[in-house]
Amino acid sequence: xxxxxxxxxxxxxxxxxxxxxxxxxxxxxxxxxxxxxxxxxxxxxxxxxxxxxxxxxxxxxxxxxxxxxxxxxxxxxxxxxxxxxxxxxxxxxxxxxxxxxxxxxxxxxxxxxxxxxxxxxxxxxxxxxxxxxxxxxxxxxxxxxxxxxxxxxxxxxxxxxxxxxxxxxxxxxxxxxxxxxxxxxxxxxxxxxxxxxxxxxxxxxxxxxxxxxxxxxxxxxxxxxxxxxxxxxxxxxxxxxxxxxxxxxxxxxxxx
Amino acid sequence: xxxxxxxxxxxxxxxxxxxxxxxxxxxxxxxxxxxxxxxxxxxxxxxxxxxxxxxxxxxxxxxxxxxxxxxxxxxxxxxxxxxxxxxxxxxxxxxxxxxxxxxxxxxxxxxxxxxxxxxxxxxxxxxxxxxxxxxxxxxxxxxxxxxxxxxxxxxxxxxxxxxxxxxxxxxxxxxxxxxxxxx
Numbered sequence: 001x002x003x004x005x006x007x008x009x010x011x012x013x014x015x016x017x018x019x020x021x022x023x024x025x026x027x028x029x030x031x032x033x034x035x036x037x038x039x040x041x042x043x044x045x046x047x048x049x050x051x052x053x054x055x056x057x058x059x060x061x062x063x064x065x066x067x068x069x070x071x072x073x074x075x076x077x078x079x080x081x082x083x084x085x086x087x088x089x090x091x092x093x094x095x096x097x098x099x100x101x102x103x104x105x106x107x108x109x110x111x112x113x114x115x116x117x118x119x120x121x122x123x124x125x126x127x128x129x130x131x132x133x134x135x136x137x138x139x140x141x142x143x144x145x146x147x148x149x150x151x152x153x154x155x156x157x158x159x160x161x162x163x164x165x166x167x168x169x170x171x172x173x174x175x176x177x178x179x180x181x182x183x184x185x186x187x188x189x190x191x192x193x194x195x196x197x198x199x200x201x202x203x204x205x206x207x208x209x210x211x212x213x214x215x216x217x218x219x220x221x222x223x224x225x226x227x228x229x230x231x232x233x234x235x236x237x238x239x240x241x242x243x244x245x246x247x248x249x250x251x252x253x254x255x256x
Numbered sequence: 257x258x259x260x261x262x263x264x265x266x267x268x269x270x271x272x273x274x275x276x277x278x279x280x281x282x283x284x285x286x287x288x289x290x291x292x293x294x295x296x297x298x299x300x301x302x303x304x305x306x307x308x309x310x311x312x313x314x315x316x317x318x319x320x321x322x323x324x325x326x327x328x329x330x331x332x333x334x335x336x337x338x339x340x341x342x343x344x345x346x347x348x349x350x351x352x353x354x355x356x357x358x359x360x361x362x363x364x365x366x367x368x369x370x371x372x373x374x375x376x377x378x379x380x381x382x383x384x385x386x387x388x389x390x391x392x393x394x395x396x397x398x399x400x401x402x403x404x405x406x407x408x409x410x411x412x413x414x415x416x417x418x419x420x421x422x423x424x425x426x427x428x429x430x431x432x433x434x435x436x437x438x439x
Contacts, residue, residue: 009407012414016385018392047417051386054367058285061295212271238268 006030006037015044082142082255110137110254113247125155125254135163135170136251138243141180146190149183152256153194160202170204173246177210177239181217184209186228199232207232210239269309273302276322279388283323286383287330289372297333301326323384323398334376370420378413381406 006027013019014027031038110125137159139152156172163170176184183189184207198205207230214227214235229235236242247253280301284294304325305312312321371379380399384390392410396403 008411008415012411013392013407016392016410043418043422044414047414047421048386050363050367050421051371051382051417054364054371055282055286055383055387058282058294059291061281061291061298241268 011037011041012044015041015048110252111247112252113250125252136172136246136249138173138175138246138251138253140239140243140253140255141174141176141183142178142239142255144179144182146183148256149180149191153191153198155254155256156205157198157202160205171206172202172204173206173208173251175208175210175236175239175242177213179213181209181213181227184229184233186230189230192230195230196232206234208234208236208239208242210242211235211237213239266309269312269315270306272315272318273305273322276319277302280322280326282387283383284326284330286368286371286387287376287379289368293333297326297329300329304329319388320390320394320398323388323390323394324400327380327398330380366421367417370417373420374413374416377401377405378409378416381409382413382417385410 010019010023010027014024019027031041110123112121112123114121137156139156141149141152152174156174159172160170183191184195186192189195195207199207209227209229214229217223217227218225243253277298280298281294284297284301285291288294288297301322305322308325312318371382374382377399381395384395384398385392390398392403392406395406399406
Protein backbone atom coordinates (compact mmCIF):
# COMPACT_ATOMS: atom_id res chain seq x y z
CA UNK A 1 0.00 0.00 0.00
CA UNK A 2 1.58 3.27 -1.06
CA UNK A 3 1.18 6.38 0.98
CA UNK A 4 -1.31 8.14 -1.31
CA UNK A 5 -3.65 5.18 -0.89
CA UNK A 6 -3.37 5.25 2.89
CA UNK A 7 -5.77 7.89 4.16
CA UNK A 8 -5.35 9.78 7.43
CA UNK A 9 -8.49 8.04 8.69
CA UNK A 10 -6.95 4.63 8.05
CA UNK A 11 -3.69 5.57 9.74
CA UNK A 12 -5.69 6.74 12.76
CA UNK A 13 -7.61 3.46 12.72
CA UNK A 14 -4.28 1.63 12.68
CA UNK A 15 -3.03 3.58 15.70
CA UNK A 16 -6.31 2.87 17.54
CA UNK A 17 -6.11 -0.85 16.75
CA UNK A 18 -9.30 -0.78 14.70
CA UNK A 19 -7.97 -2.63 11.63
CA UNK A 20 -8.16 -6.34 10.98
CA UNK A 21 -4.95 -8.28 10.57
CA UNK A 22 -4.77 -8.16 6.75
CA UNK A 23 -5.27 -4.39 6.76
CA UNK A 24 -2.67 -4.07 9.48
CA UNK A 25 -0.19 -6.02 7.34
CA UNK A 26 -0.64 -3.54 4.51
CA UNK A 27 -0.11 -0.58 6.84
CA UNK A 28 3.02 -2.16 8.38
CA UNK A 29 4.36 -2.68 4.88
CA UNK A 30 3.67 0.95 3.99
CA UNK A 31 5.31 2.13 7.22
CA UNK A 32 8.47 0.15 6.53
CA UNK A 33 8.90 1.94 3.22
CA UNK A 34 8.06 5.48 4.21
CA UNK A 35 9.84 7.44 6.94
CA UNK A 36 7.41 10.31 6.81
CA UNK A 37 4.45 7.98 7.30
CA UNK A 38 6.22 6.36 10.24
CA UNK A 39 6.77 9.78 11.76
CA UNK A 40 3.08 10.56 11.26
CA UNK A 41 2.02 7.36 13.03
CA UNK A 42 4.36 8.19 15.93
CA UNK A 43 2.85 11.64 16.22
CA UNK A 44 -0.67 10.21 16.33
CA UNK A 45 0.34 7.88 19.15
CA UNK A 46 2.01 10.76 20.95
CA UNK A 47 -1.15 12.88 20.65
CA UNK A 48 -3.23 10.06 22.01
CA UNK A 49 -0.92 9.80 25.02
CA UNK A 50 -1.00 13.57 25.50
CA UNK A 51 -4.81 13.59 25.61
CA UNK A 52 -4.84 10.77 28.17
CA UNK A 53 -2.21 12.57 30.23
CA UNK A 54 -4.13 15.86 30.14
CA UNK A 55 -7.23 14.31 31.69
CA UNK A 56 -5.71 11.70 33.97
CA UNK A 57 -6.37 14.02 36.92
CA UNK A 58 -9.30 16.30 36.18
CA UNK A 59 -10.15 18.93 38.81
CA UNK A 60 -11.85 17.20 41.75
CA UNK A 61 -15.58 16.85 41.59
CA UNK A 62 -17.36 18.73 44.38
CA UNK A 63 -20.20 16.28 44.79
CA UNK A 64 -18.30 13.09 44.51
CA UNK A 65 -15.36 11.58 46.35
CA UNK A 66 -14.27 8.34 44.73
CA UNK A 67 -13.34 6.47 47.89
CA UNK A 68 -16.43 7.43 49.82
CA UNK A 69 -18.86 5.92 47.38
CA UNK A 70 -16.93 2.67 47.04
CA UNK A 71 -15.89 2.30 50.63
CA UNK A 72 -19.15 1.14 52.02
CA UNK A 73 -20.13 -1.35 49.40
CA UNK A 74 -18.15 -4.47 50.51
CA UNK A 75 -18.63 -3.68 54.19
CA UNK A 76 -22.22 -2.70 53.59
CA UNK A 77 -22.83 -6.15 52.18
CA UNK A 78 -21.14 -7.74 55.16
CA UNK A 79 -23.26 -5.59 57.44
CA UNK A 80 -26.40 -6.63 55.56
CA UNK A 81 -25.47 -10.29 55.89
CA UNK A 82 -24.72 -9.80 59.59
CA UNK A 83 -28.08 -8.11 59.98
CA UNK A 84 -29.80 -11.13 58.44
CA UNK A 85 -28.07 -13.32 61.01
CA UNK A 86 -28.98 -10.98 63.86
CA UNK A 87 -32.66 -10.88 62.86
CA UNK A 88 -32.71 -14.62 62.34
CA UNK A 89 -30.94 -15.10 65.66
CA UNK A 90 -33.52 -12.99 67.48
CA UNK A 91 -36.39 -14.97 65.97
CA UNK A 92 -34.63 -18.19 66.85
CA UNK A 93 -34.02 -17.06 70.41
CA UNK A 94 -37.67 -16.14 70.93
CA UNK A 95 -38.84 -19.52 69.67
CA UNK A 96 -36.03 -21.37 71.41
CA UNK A 97 -36.04 -25.14 71.41
CA UNK A 98 -33.57 -27.38 73.22
CA UNK A 99 -30.76 -28.25 70.85
CA UNK A 100 -30.23 -31.88 70.04
CA UNK A 101 -26.47 -31.94 69.98
CA UNK A 102 -25.47 -34.32 67.25
CA UNK A 103 -22.13 -36.06 67.49
CA UNK A 104 -19.18 -33.76 66.98
CA UNK A 105 -20.75 -30.89 65.06
CA UNK A 106 -20.26 -27.71 67.08
CA UNK A 107 -23.30 -26.02 68.54
CA UNK A 108 -23.48 -22.89 66.41
CA UNK A 109 -26.36 -20.74 65.29
CA UNK A 110 -27.21 -21.30 61.64
CA UNK A 111 -29.88 -19.97 59.35
CA UNK A 112 -32.02 -21.56 56.65
CA UNK A 113 -34.56 -20.24 54.19
CA UNK A 114 -38.00 -21.76 54.64
CA UNK A 115 -39.75 -22.26 51.30
CA UNK A 116 -43.08 -22.95 53.03
CA UNK A 117 -43.43 -19.66 54.84
CA UNK A 118 -40.83 -17.85 52.65
CA UNK A 119 -38.83 -16.56 55.61
CA UNK A 120 -35.40 -17.01 57.19
CA UNK A 121 -35.24 -19.33 60.20
CA UNK A 122 -32.62 -19.39 62.87
CA UNK A 123 -31.65 -22.79 64.12
CA UNK A 124 -28.67 -24.56 65.63
CA UNK A 125 -26.18 -26.07 63.24
CA UNK A 126 -26.45 -29.67 64.34
CA UNK A 127 -30.20 -29.82 63.93
CA UNK A 128 -30.09 -27.84 60.67
CA UNK A 129 -27.51 -30.17 59.18
CA UNK A 130 -29.29 -33.29 60.30
CA UNK A 131 -32.51 -32.11 58.62
CA UNK A 132 -30.75 -30.66 55.61
CA UNK A 133 -31.41 -33.25 52.93
CA UNK A 134 -29.00 -31.63 50.52
CA UNK A 135 -26.18 -31.47 53.09
CA UNK A 136 -24.97 -28.18 51.79
CA UNK A 137 -23.56 -25.55 54.10
CA UNK A 138 -22.17 -22.13 53.33
CA UNK A 139 -19.82 -20.61 55.92
CA UNK A 140 -19.44 -16.87 55.83
CA UNK A 141 -16.43 -14.98 57.17
CA UNK A 142 -16.18 -11.22 57.32
CA UNK A 143 -13.44 -10.55 59.83
CA UNK A 144 -9.69 -11.02 59.59
CA UNK A 145 -9.55 -12.83 62.92
CA UNK A 146 -7.35 -15.95 62.51
CA UNK A 147 -9.21 -17.62 65.41
CA UNK A 148 -12.52 -17.26 63.56
CA UNK A 149 -10.99 -18.56 60.38
CA UNK A 150 -9.59 -21.55 62.21
CA UNK A 151 -13.01 -22.13 63.71
CA UNK A 152 -14.52 -22.02 60.22
CA UNK A 153 -11.98 -24.53 58.93
CA UNK A 154 -12.58 -26.82 61.92
CA UNK A 155 -16.35 -26.63 61.43
CA UNK A 156 -16.04 -27.30 57.71
CA UNK A 157 -13.80 -30.28 58.35
CA UNK A 158 -16.11 -31.72 61.01
CA UNK A 159 -19.11 -31.35 58.74
CA UNK A 160 -17.25 -32.96 55.85
CA UNK A 161 -16.21 -35.86 58.05
CA UNK A 162 -19.76 -36.20 59.31
CA UNK A 163 -21.11 -36.29 55.75
CA UNK A 164 -18.36 -38.58 54.50
CA UNK A 165 -20.22 -41.72 55.53
CA UNK A 166 -23.53 -40.53 54.05
CA UNK A 167 -24.65 -40.59 50.49
CA UNK A 168 -23.13 -38.24 47.95
CA UNK A 169 -24.11 -34.65 47.30
CA UNK A 170 -22.70 -32.89 50.34
CA UNK A 171 -20.99 -29.59 49.67
CA UNK A 172 -19.37 -26.95 51.82
CA UNK A 173 -18.43 -23.46 50.74
CA UNK A 174 -16.34 -21.01 52.75
CA UNK A 175 -17.04 -17.47 51.54
CA UNK A 176 -14.85 -14.57 52.63
CA UNK A 177 -15.53 -10.91 52.17
CA UNK A 178 -14.55 -7.58 53.81
CA UNK A 179 -11.34 -7.97 55.83
CA UNK A 180 -11.57 -11.80 55.79
CA UNK A 181 -10.08 -11.68 52.28
CA UNK A 182 -6.72 -11.32 54.02
CA UNK A 183 -7.01 -14.91 55.21
CA UNK A 184 -7.31 -16.21 51.65
CA UNK A 185 -4.65 -13.90 50.29
CA UNK A 186 -1.42 -15.32 48.98
CA UNK A 187 1.55 -14.13 51.03
CA UNK A 188 -0.67 -12.87 53.89
CA UNK A 189 -2.65 -15.86 55.06
CA UNK A 190 -1.17 -17.94 57.89
CA UNK A 191 -3.43 -20.81 56.77
CA UNK A 192 -2.15 -21.38 53.25
CA UNK A 193 -0.93 -24.91 53.88
CA UNK A 194 -4.08 -25.93 55.78
CA UNK A 195 -6.36 -24.49 53.08
CA UNK A 196 -4.38 -26.40 50.47
CA UNK A 197 -4.46 -29.62 52.48
CA UNK A 198 -8.22 -29.36 52.97
CA UNK A 199 -8.77 -28.66 49.28
CA UNK A 200 -6.73 -31.72 48.38
CA UNK A 201 -8.53 -33.92 50.88
CA UNK A 202 -12.11 -32.80 50.20
CA UNK A 203 -13.12 -32.21 46.59
CA UNK A 204 -16.52 -30.95 47.78
CA UNK A 205 -15.03 -28.05 49.77
CA UNK A 206 -14.75 -24.72 47.96
CA UNK A 207 -13.18 -21.48 49.10
CA UNK A 208 -14.57 -18.29 47.59
CA UNK A 209 -13.41 -14.67 47.82
CA UNK A 210 -15.65 -11.66 47.21
CA UNK A 211 -14.54 -9.65 44.16
CA UNK A 212 -15.98 -6.44 45.60
CA UNK A 213 -13.83 -6.77 48.70
CA UNK A 214 -10.79 -7.63 46.56
CA UNK A 215 -11.36 -4.51 44.45
CA UNK A 216 -11.62 -2.49 47.63
CA UNK A 217 -8.24 -3.76 48.87
CA UNK A 218 -6.77 -3.13 45.44
CA UNK A 219 -8.05 0.43 45.58
CA UNK A 220 -6.81 1.00 49.14
CA UNK A 221 -3.35 -0.37 48.44
CA UNK A 222 -3.24 1.19 44.98
CA UNK A 223 -2.27 -2.13 43.37
CA UNK A 224 -1.82 -2.37 39.62
CA UNK A 225 -3.30 -5.87 39.40
CA UNK A 226 -5.87 -7.99 41.23
CA UNK A 227 -5.19 -9.20 44.76
CA UNK A 228 -3.44 -12.59 44.59
CA UNK A 229 -5.32 -15.39 46.32
CA UNK A 230 -4.19 -18.75 47.61
CA UNK A 231 -4.16 -21.46 44.90
CA UNK A 232 -7.55 -22.96 44.18
CA UNK A 233 -9.53 -20.14 45.83
CA UNK A 234 -12.35 -19.06 43.55
CA UNK A 235 -13.83 -15.61 43.10
CA UNK A 236 -17.48 -14.59 43.32
CA UNK A 237 -18.60 -11.14 42.10
CA UNK A 238 -20.47 -10.43 45.33
CA UNK A 239 -20.38 -12.53 48.52
CA UNK A 240 -23.79 -11.38 49.70
CA UNK A 241 -25.53 -12.17 46.44
CA UNK A 242 -23.83 -15.54 46.35
CA UNK A 243 -25.00 -16.31 49.90
CA UNK A 244 -28.56 -15.30 49.10
CA UNK A 245 -28.54 -17.48 45.99
CA UNK A 246 -27.23 -20.43 47.96
CA UNK A 247 -29.84 -19.97 50.68
CA UNK A 248 -32.47 -19.83 48.00
CA UNK A 249 -31.21 -23.20 46.79
CA UNK A 250 -31.69 -24.61 50.29
CA UNK A 251 -28.18 -24.28 51.71
CA UNK A 252 -27.64 -23.77 55.44
CA UNK A 253 -26.00 -20.45 56.22
CA UNK A 254 -23.49 -20.06 58.99
CA UNK A 255 -21.84 -16.82 59.99
CA UNK A 256 -18.62 -17.71 61.76
CA UNK B 257 -36.70 -14.57 47.39
CA UNK B 258 -37.36 -12.96 44.01
CA UNK B 259 -37.73 -9.66 45.88
CA UNK B 260 -34.23 -10.14 47.28
CA UNK B 261 -32.93 -11.15 43.85
CA UNK B 262 -34.41 -7.97 42.40
CA UNK B 263 -32.90 -5.94 45.20
CA UNK B 264 -29.52 -7.51 44.45
CA UNK B 265 -29.85 -6.72 40.76
CA UNK B 266 -30.77 -3.17 41.59
CA UNK B 267 -27.84 -2.95 43.98
CA UNK B 268 -25.53 -4.32 41.29
CA UNK B 269 -26.83 -1.72 38.85
CA UNK B 270 -26.27 1.09 41.34
CA UNK B 271 -22.76 -0.19 41.98
CA UNK B 272 -22.06 -0.23 38.23
CA UNK B 273 -23.26 3.38 38.04
CA UNK B 274 -20.98 4.33 40.94
CA UNK B 275 -18.07 2.59 39.20
CA UNK B 276 -18.59 4.60 36.02
CA UNK B 277 -19.08 7.88 37.79
CA UNK B 278 -15.42 8.86 37.72
CA UNK B 279 -15.09 8.02 34.00
CA UNK B 280 -18.27 9.93 33.18
CA UNK B 281 -16.96 12.93 35.08
CA UNK B 282 -13.64 12.83 33.23
CA UNK B 283 -15.41 12.71 29.87
CA UNK B 284 -17.88 15.44 30.84
CA UNK B 285 -14.99 17.61 32.00
CA UNK B 286 -13.13 17.07 28.72
CA UNK B 287 -16.25 18.28 26.89
CA UNK B 288 -17.06 21.38 28.94
CA UNK B 289 -13.85 22.15 30.90
CA UNK B 290 -15.93 23.33 33.81
CA UNK B 291 -15.88 21.16 36.96
CA UNK B 292 -19.24 22.40 38.28
CA UNK B 293 -20.98 21.86 34.94
CA UNK B 294 -19.32 18.45 34.53
CA UNK B 295 -20.67 17.52 37.98
CA UNK B 296 -24.16 18.62 37.02
CA UNK B 297 -24.05 16.72 33.74
CA UNK B 298 -22.91 13.50 35.43
CA UNK B 299 -25.58 13.94 38.10
CA UNK B 300 -28.25 14.43 35.46
CA UNK B 301 -27.00 11.48 33.41
CA UNK B 302 -26.98 9.17 36.44
CA UNK B 303 -30.45 10.28 37.48
CA UNK B 304 -31.73 9.49 33.99
CA UNK B 305 -29.90 6.16 34.02
CA UNK B 306 -31.52 5.20 37.34
CA UNK B 307 -34.93 6.27 36.13
CA UNK B 308 -34.61 4.37 32.86
CA UNK B 309 -32.71 1.36 34.12
CA UNK B 310 -35.29 -0.89 32.46
CA UNK B 311 -34.10 0.26 29.03
CA UNK B 312 -30.72 -1.39 29.54
CA UNK B 313 -31.41 -4.89 28.28
CA UNK B 314 -27.85 -6.17 28.10
CA UNK B 315 -25.74 -5.22 31.17
CA UNK B 316 -22.60 -5.70 29.02
CA UNK B 317 -23.48 -2.56 27.06
CA UNK B 318 -23.79 -0.34 30.11
CA UNK B 319 -20.68 1.67 29.21
CA UNK B 320 -21.94 2.79 25.78
CA UNK B 321 -25.45 3.27 27.21
CA UNK B 322 -24.20 5.62 29.95
CA UNK B 323 -22.02 7.68 27.60
CA UNK B 324 -24.95 8.00 25.25
CA UNK B 325 -27.11 9.38 28.06
CA UNK B 326 -24.30 11.76 29.05
CA UNK B 327 -23.93 12.90 25.46
CA UNK B 328 -27.68 13.58 25.27
CA UNK B 329 -27.54 15.56 28.53
CA UNK B 330 -24.67 17.63 27.14
CA UNK B 331 -26.52 18.21 23.89
CA UNK B 332 -29.65 19.27 25.82
CA UNK B 333 -27.61 21.60 27.96
CA UNK B 334 -26.10 23.16 24.87
CA UNK B 335 -29.47 23.57 23.21
CA UNK B 336 -30.92 25.15 26.34
CA UNK B 337 -28.12 27.67 26.60
CA UNK B 338 -27.57 28.41 22.88
CA UNK B 339 -30.77 28.05 20.98
CA UNK B 340 -30.63 27.17 17.27
CA UNK B 341 -26.86 26.62 17.15
CA UNK B 342 -25.57 23.28 15.91
CA UNK B 343 -23.13 22.00 18.48
CA UNK B 344 -20.85 20.69 15.76
CA UNK B 345 -20.37 24.18 14.38
CA UNK B 346 -19.52 25.81 17.64
CA UNK B 347 -15.93 26.46 18.60
CA UNK B 348 -15.51 27.32 22.25
CA UNK B 349 -13.30 30.33 22.84
CA UNK B 350 -10.34 29.86 25.10
CA UNK B 351 -11.05 31.72 28.32
CA UNK B 352 -7.96 33.75 29.04
CA UNK B 353 -7.45 34.30 32.77
CA UNK B 354 -4.36 35.03 34.89
CA UNK B 355 -4.47 31.43 36.07
CA UNK B 356 -4.64 29.99 32.59
CA UNK B 357 -1.84 32.34 31.50
CA UNK B 358 0.30 31.08 34.33
CA UNK B 359 -0.31 27.46 33.44
CA UNK B 360 -0.20 27.85 29.70
CA UNK B 361 3.23 26.42 29.26
CA UNK B 362 2.40 23.37 31.24
CA UNK B 363 1.66 20.37 29.09
CA UNK B 364 -1.67 19.49 30.69
CA UNK B 365 -3.04 22.98 30.35
CA UNK B 366 -1.85 23.30 26.76
CA UNK B 367 -3.51 20.04 25.76
CA UNK B 368 -6.77 20.95 27.54
CA UNK B 369 -6.79 24.34 25.83
CA UNK B 370 -6.19 22.71 22.45
CA UNK B 371 -9.03 20.24 23.09
CA UNK B 372 -11.34 23.07 24.19
CA UNK B 373 -10.72 24.77 20.86
CA UNK B 374 -11.91 21.75 18.87
CA UNK B 375 -15.47 21.74 17.52
CA UNK B 376 -17.74 19.82 19.89
CA UNK B 377 -18.25 16.84 17.58
CA UNK B 378 -14.50 16.30 17.29
CA UNK B 379 -13.98 16.85 21.01
CA UNK B 380 -16.51 14.18 21.89
CA UNK B 381 -15.01 11.64 19.50
CA UNK B 382 -11.40 12.14 20.60
CA UNK B 383 -12.29 12.01 24.31
CA UNK B 384 -14.30 8.79 23.95
CA UNK B 385 -11.56 7.11 21.89
CA UNK B 386 -8.50 8.30 23.79
CA UNK B 387 -9.79 8.70 27.35
CA UNK B 388 -12.24 5.83 27.55
CA UNK B 389 -10.78 3.50 24.94
CA UNK B 390 -14.12 3.18 23.15
CA UNK B 391 -14.06 1.43 19.77
CA UNK B 392 -15.16 3.38 16.68
CA UNK B 393 -18.40 1.38 16.56
CA UNK B 394 -19.16 2.20 20.20
CA UNK B 395 -18.53 5.90 19.57
CA UNK B 396 -20.83 5.79 16.53
CA UNK B 397 -23.56 4.26 18.71
CA UNK B 398 -23.01 6.67 21.59
CA UNK B 399 -23.12 9.79 19.43
CA UNK B 400 -25.61 8.35 16.96
CA UNK B 401 -23.49 9.17 13.89
CA UNK B 402 -22.14 6.93 11.07
CA UNK B 403 -18.77 5.28 11.68
CA UNK B 404 -17.30 7.23 8.72
CA UNK B 405 -18.12 10.45 10.57
CA UNK B 406 -16.37 9.14 13.67
CA UNK B 407 -13.25 8.40 11.62
CA UNK B 408 -13.19 11.75 9.84
CA UNK B 409 -13.85 13.72 13.04
CA UNK B 410 -11.09 11.88 14.82
CA UNK B 411 -8.67 12.44 11.97
CA UNK B 412 -9.47 16.16 11.83
CA UNK B 413 -9.26 16.48 15.62
CA UNK B 414 -5.82 14.90 15.77
CA UNK B 415 -4.63 17.00 12.82
CA UNK B 416 -5.73 20.16 14.67
CA UNK B 417 -4.09 19.00 17.92
CA UNK B 418 -0.91 18.21 16.03
CA UNK B 419 -0.79 21.72 14.63
CA UNK B 420 -1.48 23.30 18.01
CA UNK B 421 0.64 21.08 20.18
CA UNK B 422 3.44 19.38 18.29
CA UNK B 423 4.17 22.07 15.73
CA UNK B 424 3.67 24.91 18.27
CA UNK B 425 6.12 23.13 20.52
CA UNK B 426 8.91 23.70 18.02
CA UNK B 427 8.01 27.40 17.72
CA UNK B 428 7.62 27.67 21.50
CA UNK B 429 11.23 26.70 22.09
CA UNK B 430 12.51 30.10 21.00
CA UNK B 431 10.21 31.84 23.53
CA UNK B 432 11.55 29.73 26.35
CA UNK B 433 15.08 30.52 25.23
CA UNK B 434 14.44 34.27 25.22
CA UNK B 435 12.97 34.15 28.70
CA UNK B 436 16.00 32.35 30.01
CA UNK B 437 18.29 34.87 28.36
CA UNK B 438 16.42 37.78 29.95
CA UNK B 439 16.76 36.18 33.36
